[in-house]
Amino acid sequence: MVIDMKINLQWLWRHVPRFELVLLALFAFPGSFEQVANGWTFGQIPAMVAAQARERWRFVLIAVGLYVGTYVFSFGFQFLMQDVIRRANIALKSTMLRGSFASGEDQNVGLNRMTGDAVKIQDQYFNVIAAIITAACTAIACAWLVFTSNWQLGLIKIAFSFLAMLPMAFGAKFMARLGQRWSSANAQTVSAAKDWLAGRVDVIQYRAQDTFFSRVFGALKVSEKRQQQQSNGQLLMWTISALFAVISFFVPLVLGFWFLQHGLFAVTASNLIVIMMTGDSISYNVRAVVQYWSQIAGTRELRQLPEVPDLRVASTDLQDSSVALNQVALSFGDQTILRPTTLRLAGGSKSLISGPSGSGKSSLLSLLSGWRQPTAGQVQVGAQPATPTSVTYITQQPWLFHGTVRDNLTLGQDFTDAQLQSVLADVGLDDELGADPLTRMVDPQQNELSGGQLQRLMIARGLLRKRPVLLLDEITAGLDDANAASIRDLLYHLPNTVVEVAHHYDPQQLAACHVQHLQLTADHTLA
Numbered sequence: 262m263v264i265d266m267k268i269n270l271q272w273l274w275r276h277v278p279r280f281e282l283v284l285l286a287l288f289a290f291p292g293s294f295e296q297v298a299n300g301w302t303f304g305q306i307p308a309m310v311a312a313q314a315r316e317r318w319r320f321v322l323i324a325v326g327l328y329v330g331t332y333v334f335s336f337g338f339q340f341l342m343q344d345v346i347r348r349a350n351i352a353l354k355s356t357m358l359r360g361s362f363a364s365g366e367d368q369n370v371g372l373n374r375m376t377g378d379a380v381k382i383q384d385q386y387f388n389v390i391a392a393i394i395t396a397a398c399t400a401i402a403c404a405w406l407v408f409t410s411n412w413q414l415g416l417i418k419i420a421f422s423f424l425a426m427l428p429m430a431f432g433a434k435f436m437a438r439l440g441q442r443w444s445s446a447n448a449q450t451v452s453a454a455k456d457w458l459a460g461r462v463d464v465i466q467y468r469a470q471d472t473f474f475s476r477v478f479g480a481l482k483v484s485e486k487r488q489q490q491q492s493n494g495q496l497l498m499w500t501i502s503a504l505f506a507v508i509s510f511f512v513p514l515v516l517g518f519w520f521l522q523h524g525l526f527a528v529t530a531s532n533l534i535v536i537m538m539t540g541d542s543i544s545y546n547v548r549a550v551v552q553y554w555s556q557i558a559g560t561r562e563l564r565q566l567p568e569v570p571d572l573r574v575a576s577t578d579l580q581d582s583s584v585a586l587n588q589v590a591l592s593f594g595d596q597t598i599l600r601p602t603t604l605r606l607a608g609g610s611k612s613l614i615s616g617p618s619g620s621g622k623s624s625l626l627s628l629l630s631g632w633r634q635p636t637a638g639q640v641q642v643g644a645q646p647a648t649p650t651s652v653t654y655i656t657q658q659p660w661l662f663h664g665t666v667r668d669n670l671t672l673g674q675d676f677t678d679a680q681l682q683s684v685l686a687d688v689g690l691d692d693e694l695g696a697d698p699l700t701r702m703v704d705p706q707q708n709e710l711s712g713g714q715l716q717r718l719m720i721a722r723g724l725l726r727k728r729p730v731l732l733l734d735e736i737t738a739g740l741d742d743a744n745a746a747s748i749r750d751l752l753y754h755l756p757n758t759v760v761e762v763a764h765h766y767d768p769q770q771l772a773a774c775h776v777q778h779l780q781l782t783a784d785h786t787l788a
């Protein structure tokens with residue numbers, strides 16, 4: 262199953278409590294009455310010149326009530342909107358993180374999406390939706406006042422106010438393209454900067470500061486240029502729209518004077534003031550809606566999150582720990598990585614796979630672990646297809662995180678201290694990590710555990726889960742012979758089925774422990 266993640270109004274409807282959205286909609290309209298209050302109040306002034314004091318007081322009270330009411334609702338609207346944005350941000354960022362995790366994409370891409378793209382979506386989508394609602398409600402309220410003041414002149418004013426929409430309507434696609442170009446340039450900058458920072462040691466020792474910095478600097482200049490182009494595009498759209506807005510203001514004004522002068526359509530000074538003051542708000546807000554809309558169009562690519570593969574793989578409770586490959590083959594495009602292979606490794610057996618670099622050893626192990634699917638054939642662990650949750654797969658890159666040894670073993674799951682002590686003893690770490698190894702803090706940045714201790718901790722983490730099959734990819738690569746031999750001694754005496762990939766091994770140890778030695782040849786055949 263694949264979840265298609267498109268951030269749009271339906272998505273908001275699904276992720277924000279509906280009562281809050283309904284309340285927001287109820288507050289939006291009365292909260293947008295400021296321009297109506299202005300138009301109505303100023304429109305009344307000519308009539309108030311000759312009015313009684315009582316009538317004037319009444320007028321002032323109504324006007325004050327109108328303004329205060331508007332501001333109270335407007336406050337409520339903004340307040341609720343902040344809460345909606347908070348909830349939407351939580352849903353958005355957690356969806357992005359889960360998506361990155363599920364797809365196994367590069368960390369930089371995932372983090373850049375959460376820090377850069379998510380902030381942009383907040384600024385240019387969530388905030389802009391709020392602005393669109395306010396502007397649209399204001400435009401509707403003003404149109405109603407204008408229309409009811411003098412519908413003929415009002416109609417002319419409204420018709421002209423729509424003129425301002427034209428440039429933006431035609432520019433939406435253009436803006437979307439600019440937005441997408443900026444986003445990809447920004448991702449490249451972040452990735453180049455991350456490479457540079459990560460390679461500090463090599464960059465310094467090989468004196469590659471200048472060449473490498475110019476690479477980052479080049480990417481930075483491109484991304485800033487793209488952002489400038491996006492802003493310029495917006496500026497251009499706004500300017501053209503503003504010219505249209507000038508026409509939409511002055512043509513109805515001139516017509517209004519002419520109607521007034523010739524006594525046409527019962528136009529009065531009062532409703533001319535209302536229409537010119539409030540009608541201008543129509544065009545302004547309609548223009549704002551269209552501008553915001555183009556801004557939203559610029560985030561269309563950004564709001565389309567990558568498809569998320571479903572990671573709910575079956576966790577199998579294996580009785581039979583044999584591993585079988587039935588005519589399994591793997592290729593990447595037209596590159597053959599593994600020729601069709603049939604093999605059965607008995608439950609509890611120990612195997613070591615060696616072969617030249619690039620022959621496909623790691624790829625074979627990823628097939629056995631279920632992380633990669635074969636191009637042909639089937640990999641079975643016991644009676645089931647191989648899945649990442651049914652085997653233990655340990656790679657050369659141990660994952661240690663900041664926390665205690667206990668945290669690193671349990672990963673927050675329920676295990677008793679007795680179980681933890683027992684696996685630490687199995688891998689010989691019960692004495693080496695201090696008096697109370699479980700509470701010992703480990704910091705991945707400090708390299709305070711030796712390579713061998715680290716790998717044994719990873720094995721203990723796997724053993725704790727009692728998976729009958731252990732897959733090990735070059736776990737002794739960074740270790741000296743004595744450490745490698747002692748880790749192997751441990752592995753070869755476990756009851757589990759063990760499949761290890763290694764370049765370096767001790768043939769005597771393999772023979773002594775009855776380890777089956779398989780070889781992947783340079784032409785990708787397992788023998």
Ligand SMILES: Nc1ncnc2c1ncn2[C@@H]1O[C@H](COP(=O)(O)OP(=O)(O)OP(=O)(O)O)[C@@H](O)[C@H]1O
Pocket residue numbers: 593598616617618619620621622623624625
């Ligand atoms: N995701 C991938 N896409 C395309 N090609 C890949 C991918 N993963 C691996 N390869 C290619 O498959 C081939 C086998 O790679 P693999 O890492 O399995 O070899 P290996 O025998 O483990 O090598 P080494 O001993 O150097 O670690 C290589 O040519 C590699 O470039």
